[in-house]
Protein backbone atom coordinates (compact mmCIF):
# COMPACT_ATOMS: atom_id res chain seq x y z
CA UNK A 1 0.00 0.00 0.00
CA UNK A 2 1.49 3.37 -1.07
CA UNK A 3 1.47 5.95 1.72
CA UNK A 4 3.00 9.27 2.76
CA UNK A 5 4.58 8.86 6.16
CA UNK A 6 6.96 10.20 8.75
CA UNK A 7 9.84 8.32 10.34
CA UNK A 8 12.01 11.12 11.74
CA UNK A 9 10.63 14.67 12.25
CA UNK A 10 12.63 17.63 10.94
CA UNK A 11 11.92 20.90 12.74
CA UNK A 12 13.78 23.02 10.19
CA UNK A 13 12.88 21.28 6.92
CA UNK A 14 9.52 19.60 7.58
CA UNK A 15 8.70 18.89 3.92
CA UNK A 16 11.93 16.86 3.68
CA UNK A 17 10.68 14.63 6.50
CA UNK A 18 7.94 13.10 4.32
CA UNK A 19 8.63 9.67 2.87
CA UNK A 20 6.51 8.00 0.22
CA UNK A 21 6.62 4.22 -0.17
CA UNK A 22 4.92 0.91 0.45
CA UNK A 23 3.70 0.16 3.95
CA UNK A 24 1.72 -2.77 5.27
CA UNK A 25 -1.76 -1.52 6.21
CA UNK A 26 -2.16 -1.25 9.99
CA UNK A 27 -4.72 -3.70 11.39
CA UNK A 28 -8.10 -1.92 11.55
CA UNK A 29 -9.98 -1.91 14.84
CA UNK A 30 -13.08 -4.16 14.83
CA UNK A 31 -16.00 -2.66 12.96
CA UNK A 32 -14.00 0.02 11.15
CA UNK A 33 -14.73 0.58 7.47
CA UNK A 34 -12.13 0.35 4.69
CA UNK A 35 -11.79 3.16 2.15
CA UNK A 36 -9.81 3.15 -1.11
CA UNK A 37 -8.50 6.70 -1.07
CA UNK A 38 -8.66 8.61 -4.38
CA UNK A 39 -7.36 11.99 -3.18
CA UNK A 40 -6.07 13.69 -0.06
CA UNK A 41 -5.13 17.21 1.00
CA UNK A 42 -2.46 18.76 3.21
CA UNK A 43 -2.96 21.04 6.20
CA UNK A 44 -0.68 23.12 8.43
CA UNK A 45 -1.38 20.40 10.99
CA UNK A 46 0.69 18.00 8.87
CA UNK A 47 3.55 20.52 8.86
CA UNK A 48 3.49 20.66 12.66
CA UNK A 49 3.53 16.85 12.75
CA UNK A 50 6.50 16.74 10.37
CA UNK A 51 8.28 19.26 12.61
CA UNK A 52 7.74 16.94 15.58
CA UNK A 53 5.39 19.34 17.39
CA UNK A 54 2.36 17.01 17.33
CA UNK A 55 3.31 13.97 19.35
CA UNK A 56 0.27 11.87 18.37
CA UNK A 57 0.75 8.21 19.29
CA UNK A 58 4.50 8.44 18.65
CA UNK A 59 4.44 5.24 16.55
CA UNK A 60 6.72 5.03 13.49
CA UNK A 61 6.24 4.95 10.58
CA UNK A 62 3.41 7.42 11.04
CA UNK A 63 1.02 7.91 8.10
CA UNK A 64 0.30 11.65 7.81
CA UNK A 65 -2.83 13.45 6.64
CA UNK A 66 -6.34 14.13 7.91
CA UNK A 67 -8.13 14.87 4.62
CA UNK A 68 -9.27 12.12 2.26
CA UNK A 69 -12.01 11.18 -0.16
CA UNK A 70 -12.44 7.78 -1.79
CA UNK A 71 -14.54 4.70 -2.30
CA UNK A 72 -16.00 2.53 0.47
CA UNK A 73 -17.68 -0.52 -1.04
CA UNK A 74 -19.87 0.98 -3.75
CA UNK A 75 -20.08 4.45 -2.16
CA UNK A 76 -18.09 7.60 -3.04
CA UNK A 77 -17.31 9.14 0.34
CA UNK A 78 -15.51 11.89 2.23
CA UNK A 79 -13.88 11.06 5.57
CA UNK A 80 -14.87 13.00 8.69
CA UNK A 81 -11.44 13.72 10.19
CA UNK A 82 -12.02 14.08 13.94
CA UNK A 83 -11.90 11.45 16.72
CA UNK A 84 -13.52 10.95 19.12
CA UNK A 85 -16.91 12.36 18.31
CA UNK A 86 -18.60 14.38 21.03
CA UNK A 87 -22.27 13.41 20.89
CA UNK A 88 -23.50 16.67 22.41
CA UNK A 89 -21.79 18.65 19.64
CA UNK A 90 -21.24 21.76 21.73
CA UNK A 91 -17.52 21.45 22.29
CA UNK A 92 -14.86 19.50 20.43
CA UNK A 93 -12.65 19.57 23.52
CA UNK A 94 -9.98 16.86 23.54
CA UNK A 95 -10.97 15.75 20.05
CA UNK A 96 -7.99 14.97 17.83
CA UNK A 97 -7.52 14.51 14.12
CA UNK A 98 -7.33 10.94 12.79
CA UNK A 99 -3.53 10.99 12.27
CA UNK A 100 -2.98 11.97 15.92
CA UNK A 101 -4.89 8.85 16.93
CA UNK A 102 -2.60 6.77 14.68
CA UNK A 103 -4.82 6.65 11.60
CA UNK A 104 -3.46 9.10 9.03
CA UNK A 105 -5.25 9.05 5.68
CA UNK A 106 -2.62 9.77 2.98
CA UNK A 107 -2.50 6.09 2.00
CA UNK A 108 -4.08 4.02 -0.75
CA UNK A 109 -6.22 2.05 1.70
CA UNK A 110 -7.32 3.28 5.13
CA UNK A 111 -9.80 2.23 7.79
CA UNK A 112 -11.99 4.69 9.65
CA UNK A 113 -14.55 4.42 12.44
CA UNK A 114 -18.07 3.57 11.27
CA UNK A 115 -20.15 6.71 10.91
CA UNK A 116 -17.15 8.74 9.75
CA UNK A 117 -18.15 8.59 6.09
CA UNK A 118 -20.30 11.20 4.35
CA UNK A 119 -21.50 10.80 0.74
CA UNK A 120 -19.42 12.80 -1.76
CA UNK A 121 -21.53 15.36 -3.64
CA UNK A 122 -21.57 14.39 -7.31
CA UNK A 123 -20.44 17.80 -8.61
CA UNK A 124 -17.09 17.62 -6.77
CA UNK A 125 -13.88 16.17 -8.18
CA UNK A 126 -11.91 13.87 -5.88
CA UNK A 127 -9.51 16.71 -4.99
CA UNK A 128 -12.36 19.14 -4.31
CA UNK A 129 -13.97 16.54 -2.05
CA UNK A 130 -10.67 15.91 -0.24
CA UNK A 131 -10.36 19.66 0.37
CA UNK A 132 -13.38 19.65 2.69
CA UNK A 133 -12.58 17.70 5.87
CA UNK A 134 -10.26 19.87 7.97
CA UNK A 135 -10.10 23.41 6.55
CA UNK A 136 -13.69 23.63 5.33
CA UNK A 137 -15.12 22.04 8.46
CA UNK A 138 -13.14 24.54 10.54
CA UNK A 139 -14.41 27.48 8.48
CA UNK A 140 -17.99 26.18 8.68
CA UNK A 141 -17.91 26.00 12.48
CA UNK A 142 -16.24 29.42 12.74
CA UNK A 143 -18.89 31.12 10.61
CA UNK A 144 -22.12 29.35 11.46
CA UNK A 145 -21.68 27.90 14.97
CA UNK A 146 -19.38 30.46 16.59
CA UNK A 147 -20.20 33.71 14.75
CA UNK A 148 -23.84 32.85 13.95
CA UNK A 149 -23.46 34.29 10.47
CA UNK A 150 -26.58 35.74 8.87
CA UNK A 151 -27.33 36.95 5.34
CA UNK A 152 -26.28 40.59 4.98
CA UNK A 153 -23.46 40.35 7.52
CA UNK A 154 -20.09 41.80 6.54
CA UNK A 155 -17.34 39.16 6.92
CA UNK A 156 -13.64 40.03 6.92
CA UNK A 157 -11.36 37.13 5.96
CA UNK A 158 -7.67 37.64 6.72
CA UNK A 159 -4.99 36.02 4.52
CA UNK A 160 -7.11 35.18 1.50
CA UNK A 161 -5.04 32.30 0.13
CA UNK A 162 -5.19 29.84 3.04
CA UNK A 163 -7.33 26.71 3.08
CA UNK A 164 -9.57 27.97 5.89
CA UNK A 165 -9.69 31.46 4.36
CA UNK A 166 -10.73 30.28 0.88
CA UNK A 167 -13.34 28.06 2.53
CA UNK A 168 -14.66 31.00 4.56
CA UNK A 169 -14.93 33.13 1.42
CA UNK A 170 -16.91 30.46 -0.43
CA UNK A 171 -19.21 29.63 2.49
CA UNK A 172 -19.88 33.22 3.57
CA UNK A 173 -20.58 34.39 0.01
CA UNK A 174 -23.00 31.48 -0.54
CA UNK A 175 -24.73 32.36 2.76
CA UNK A 176 -25.47 35.87 1.48
CA UNK A 177 -22.77 37.76 3.36
CA UNK A 178 -20.65 40.62 2.02
CA UNK A 179 -17.09 39.30 2.06
CA UNK A 180 -14.01 41.49 2.39
CA UNK A 181 -10.61 39.80 2.16
CA UNK A 182 -7.04 40.83 2.86
CA UNK A 183 -3.95 39.46 1.18
CA UNK A 184 -0.36 40.54 0.69
CA UNK A 185 -0.54 39.24 -2.85
CA UNK A 186 -2.34 41.09 -5.70
CA UNK A 187 -2.78 37.74 -7.48
CA UNK A 188 -4.48 36.16 -4.46
CA UNK A 189 -6.72 39.22 -4.09
CA UNK A 190 -7.86 38.77 -7.71
CA UNK A 191 -8.59 35.10 -7.14
CA UNK A 192 -10.51 35.84 -3.93
CA UNK A 193 -12.80 38.19 -5.87
CA UNK A 194 -13.43 35.37 -8.36
CA UNK A 195 -14.41 33.10 -5.43
CA UNK A 196 -17.14 35.50 -4.35
CA UNK A 197 -15.46 38.20 -2.24
CA UNK A 198 -16.89 41.67 -2.84
CA UNK A 199 -13.75 43.60 -1.90
CA UNK A 200 -10.08 42.66 -1.64
CA UNK A 201 -7.53 44.88 0.10
CA UNK A 202 -3.85 44.68 1.00
CA UNK A 203 -2.92 43.19 4.38
CA UNK A 204 -3.42 45.89 7.07
CA UNK A 205 -5.26 48.34 4.77
CA UNK A 206 -8.41 50.18 5.88
CA UNK A 207 -11.56 48.08 5.33
CA UNK A 208 -14.40 49.56 3.23
CA UNK A 209 -16.94 48.60 5.95
CA UNK A 210 -16.44 47.45 9.53
CA UNK A 211 -17.06 43.72 9.85
CA UNK A 212 -19.74 41.87 11.78
CA UNK A 213 -17.55 38.77 11.67
CA UNK A 214 -13.78 38.39 11.28
CA UNK A 215 -12.21 35.06 10.29
CA UNK A 216 -8.74 35.10 11.85
CA UNK A 217 -6.26 32.39 10.83
CA UNK A 218 -3.10 34.47 10.40
CA UNK A 219 -2.38 35.55 14.00
CA UNK A 220 -0.03 38.33 15.13
CA UNK A 221 0.52 39.68 11.59
CA UNK A 222 -3.17 40.60 11.24
CA UNK A 223 -4.78 40.47 14.71
CA UNK A 224 -4.50 44.17 15.52
CA UNK A 225 -6.05 44.93 12.12
CA UNK A 226 -8.83 42.46 12.91
CA UNK A 227 -9.79 44.28 16.11
CA UNK A 228 -9.58 47.68 14.33
CA UNK A 229 -11.85 46.37 11.56
CA UNK A 230 -14.65 44.90 13.71
CA UNK A 231 -17.84 46.85 14.28
CA UNK A 232 -19.18 47.46 17.79
CA UNK A 233 -20.79 44.21 18.95
CA UNK A 234 -19.00 42.21 16.25
CA UNK A 235 -17.25 38.86 16.55
CA UNK A 236 -13.71 37.72 15.81
CA UNK A 237 -13.25 33.96 15.46
CA UNK A 238 -9.72 32.53 15.72
CA UNK A 239 -8.72 29.03 14.64
CA UNK A 240 -4.98 29.33 14.16
CA UNK A 241 -1.96 31.52 13.70
CA UNK A 242 0.15 31.00 10.60
CA UNK A 243 2.36 33.97 11.57
CA UNK A 244 2.66 32.87 15.25
CA UNK A 245 0.57 32.56 18.38
CA UNK A 246 1.39 35.61 20.55
CA UNK A 247 -0.79 38.47 19.29
CA UNK A 248 -1.24 41.91 20.85
CA UNK A 249 -4.73 42.82 21.93
CA UNK A 250 -6.02 46.35 22.63
CA UNK A 251 -8.28 45.56 25.58
CA UNK A 252 -9.83 49.06 25.57
CA UNK A 253 -11.05 48.56 22.01
CA UNK A 254 -12.36 45.14 22.96
CA UNK A 255 -14.48 46.24 25.92
CA UNK A 256 -15.46 49.69 24.66
CA UNK A 257 -16.85 48.22 21.43
CA UNK A 258 -18.08 45.03 23.09
CA UNK A 259 -16.25 42.86 20.57
CA UNK A 260 -16.39 39.11 21.19
CA UNK A 261 -13.41 36.85 20.49
CA UNK A 262 -14.07 33.14 20.02
CA UNK A 263 -11.65 30.27 19.68
CA UNK A 264 -12.74 27.51 17.34
CA UNK A 265 -11.30 24.19 16.36
CA UNK A 266 -12.31 21.65 13.73
CA UNK A 267 -15.99 20.65 14.09
CA UNK A 268 -18.51 17.97 15.02
CA UNK A 269 -19.84 15.22 12.77
CA UNK A 270 -23.17 17.06 12.59
CA UNK A 271 -21.34 20.18 11.41
CA UNK A 272 -19.45 18.14 8.83
CA UNK A 273 -22.70 16.66 7.49
CA UNK A 274 -24.22 20.16 7.40
CA UNK A 275 -21.13 21.50 5.58
CA UNK A 276 -21.28 18.80 2.90
CA UNK A 277 -25.03 19.38 2.46
CA UNK A 278 -24.43 23.15 2.18
CA UNK A 279 -21.68 22.62 -0.43
CA UNK A 280 -24.00 20.33 -2.39
CA UNK A 281 -27.01 22.66 -2.17
CA UNK A 282 -25.00 25.70 -3.33
CA UNK A 283 -22.87 23.67 -5.78
CA UNK A 284 -19.75 25.22 -4.25
CA UNK A 285 -16.43 24.12 -5.81
CA UNK A 286 -13.67 24.33 -3.15
CA UNK A 287 -10.57 26.20 -4.28
CA UNK A 288 -7.85 23.65 -5.08
CA UNK A 289 -4.44 25.21 -5.64
CA UNK A 290 -3.07 22.10 -7.33
CA UNK A 291 -3.16 18.32 -7.29
CA UNK A 292 0.04 16.29 -7.51
CA UNK A 293 0.62 12.56 -7.51
CA UNK A 294 1.31 11.19 -4.02
CA UNK A 295 4.94 10.73 -5.12
CA UNK A 296 5.23 14.54 -5.23
CA UNK A 297 3.66 15.27 -1.85
CA UNK A 298 6.93 16.82 -0.60
CA UNK A 299 6.69 19.53 -3.27
CA UNK A 300 3.09 20.22 -2.21
CA UNK A 301 4.20 20.60 1.42
CA UNK A 302 7.03 22.92 0.35
CA UNK A 303 4.52 25.07 -1.54
CA UNK A 304 2.38 25.34 1.59
CA UNK A 305 5.40 26.35 3.66
CA UNK A 306 6.35 29.01 1.12
CA UNK A 307 2.87 30.59 1.45
CA UNK A 308 2.43 30.37 -2.32
CA UNK A 309 -0.79 28.38 -2.43
CA UNK A 310 -4.28 29.66 -3.12
CA UNK A 311 -6.65 27.04 -1.75
CA UNK A 312 -5.96 23.44 -0.89
CA UNK A 313 -2.85 21.50 -1.84
CA UNK A 314 -4.07 18.05 -2.87
CA UNK A 315 -2.55 14.71 -3.80
CA UNK A 316 -3.97 12.04 -6.04
CA UNK A 317 -3.86 8.37 -5.09
CA UNK A 318 -5.83 6.98 -8.05
Ligand SMILES: NC(=O)c1ccc[n+]([C@@H]2O[C@H](COP(=O)([O-])OP(=O)(O)OC[C@H]3O[C@@H](n4cnc5c(N)ncnc54)[C@H](OP(=O)(O)O)[C@@H]3O)[C@@H](O)[C@H]2O)c1
Nearest residue numbers: 044159160161162163164183184217221240241242265266
Ligand atom coordinates in the same frame (compact mmCIF):
# COMPACT_ATOMS: atom_id res chain seq x y z
N1 LIG B 1 -8.10 24.95 14.83
C1 LIG B 1 -8.35 24.21 13.77
O1 LIG B 1 -9.19 23.32 13.80
C2 LIG B 1 -7.62 24.51 12.50
C3 LIG B 1 -7.99 23.90 11.30
C4 LIG B 1 -7.33 24.26 10.12
C5 LIG B 1 -6.29 25.19 10.17
N2 LIG B 1 -5.94 25.72 11.37
C6 LIG B 1 -4.87 26.72 11.46
O2 LIG B 1 -5.29 27.87 10.73
C7 LIG B 1 -4.15 28.53 10.21
C8 LIG B 1 -4.35 28.73 8.72
O3 LIG B 1 -4.15 27.52 8.05
P1 LIG B 1 -4.50 27.38 6.50
O4 LIG B 1 -3.99 26.05 6.09
O5 LIG B 1 -5.90 27.73 6.25
O6 LIG B 1 -3.68 28.53 5.78
P2 LIG B 1 -2.10 28.80 5.61
O7 LIG B 1 -1.61 28.08 4.43
O8 LIG B 1 -1.41 28.57 6.91
O9 LIG B 1 -2.06 30.37 5.25
C9 LIG B 1 -2.97 31.30 5.72
C10 LIG B 1 -2.63 32.67 5.18
O10 LIG B 1 -1.81 33.34 6.11
C11 LIG B 1 -1.37 34.51 5.46
N3 LIG B 1 -0.09 34.90 6.05
C12 LIG B 1 0.92 34.11 6.40
N4 LIG B 1 1.92 34.83 6.96
C13 LIG B 1 1.51 36.11 6.94
C14 LIG B 1 2.07 37.34 7.35
N5 LIG B 1 3.29 37.40 7.91
N6 LIG B 1 1.36 38.48 7.20
C15 LIG B 1 0.12 38.45 6.65
N7 LIG B 1 -0.45 37.29 6.22
C16 LIG B 1 0.22 36.16 6.37
C17 LIG B 1 -1.27 34.17 3.98
O11 LIG B 1 -2.12 35.07 3.31
P3 LIG B 1 -1.69 35.99 2.08
O12 LIG B 1 -0.49 35.34 1.44
O13 LIG B 1 -2.92 35.95 1.26
O14 LIG B 1 -1.41 37.32 2.65
C18 LIG B 1 -1.82 32.77 3.90
O15 LIG B 1 -2.63 32.59 2.76
C19 LIG B 1 -2.94 27.67 10.57
O16 LIG B 1 -2.37 28.19 11.76
C20 LIG B 1 -3.55 26.31 10.85
O17 LIG B 1 -2.77 25.52 11.73
C21 LIG B 1 -6.59 25.41 12.52
